[in-house]
Amino acid sequence: xxxxxxxxxxxxxxxxxQVTLSCSPISGHRSVSWYQQTxxxxxxxxxxxxSETQRNKGNFPGRFSGRxxxxxxxxxxxxxxxxxxxxxxxCASSSVGLGGDTQYFGPGTRLTVL
Amino acid sequence: xxEVEQDPGPLSVPEGAIVSLNCTYSNSAFQxxxxxxxxxxxxxxxxxxxxxxxxxxxxxxxxxVDKSSKYISLFIRDSxxxxxxxxxxxxxxxxxDMRFGAGTRLTVKx
Numbered sequence: 548x549x550x551x552x553x554x555x556x557x558x559x560x561x562x563x564x565q566v567t568l569s570c571s572p573i574s575g576h577r578s579v580s581w582y583q584q585t586x587x588x589x590x591x592x593x594x595x596x597x598s599e600t601q602r603n604k605g606n607f608p609g610r611f612s613g614r615x616x617x618x619x620x621x622x623x624x625x626x627x628x629x630x631x632x633x634x635x636x637x638c639a640s641s642s643v644g645l646g647g648d649t650q651y652f653g654p655g656t657r658l659t660v661l
Numbered sequence: 662x663x664e665v666e667q668d669p670g671p672l673s674v675p676e677g678a679i680v681s682l683n684c685t686y687s688n689s690a691f692q693x694x695x696x697x698x699x700x701x702x703x704x705x706x707x708x709x710x711x712x713x714x715x716x717x718x719x720x721x722x723x724x725x726v727d728k729s730s731k732y733i734s735l736f737i738r739d740s741x742x743x744x745x746x747x748x749x750x751x752x753x754x755x756x757x758d759m760r761f762g763a764g765t766r767l768t769v770k771x
Contacts (some may be wrong), residue, residue, distance in 0.1 A: 591761075592759060635707070654703055654704045655703075
């Protein structure tokens with residue numbers, strides 16, 4: 548079974564631009580969660596989508612948004628990029644998205660904001 | 662106070678040593694406890710998952726949860742150079758909103 552895939556793997560943007568990241572979950576998984584990982588803050592939860600609906604949201608500003616499509620693929624968008632948005636963005640999928648349900652992570656998209 | 666505290670290390674041990682990694686958490690509402698391993702430039706991969714106090718063993722890995730003390734541990738026996746990675750503890754409520762520790766960077770020297 549193919550794992551979680553994320554595209555692109557690397558991205559360089561400048562301040563003020565916007566960016567869209569894509570995540571394809573494991574086949575049959577309906578829950579997709581997004582995380583930001585930085586050396587200083589570690590892994591922080593952004594939001595979770597289940598069956599095209601945002602079900603949980605972390606403490607990030609409204610510049611961070613996402614959506615999920617009917618095939619469970621998910622996109623994350625960051626508008627008006629700031630230098631502090633430079634991070635590894637990880638998505639994880641799970642089958643039903645219940646607490647503690649095994650999450651499988653993708654390789655991440657490394658975003659650099661100049 | 663962070664919800665999950667984990668010593669970031671780094672931790673360096675000789676091959677064959679027993680490694681002990683630990684996390685503490687503050688909220689007794691947490692119900693699910695996980696350990697992830699993350700190699701450089703890779704996403705985290707799940708090592709151990711448990712939801713009850715006590716020990717869970719899988720090969721050379723043992724996860725221990727003490728809910729009364731809000732303390733979780735991961736033990737690695739007979740450590741190998743291939744175990745060199747960052748280990749993250751993760752704790753979840755009942756809503757799939759996981760909280761991660763800062764991660765402990767482990768190096769196992771041949």
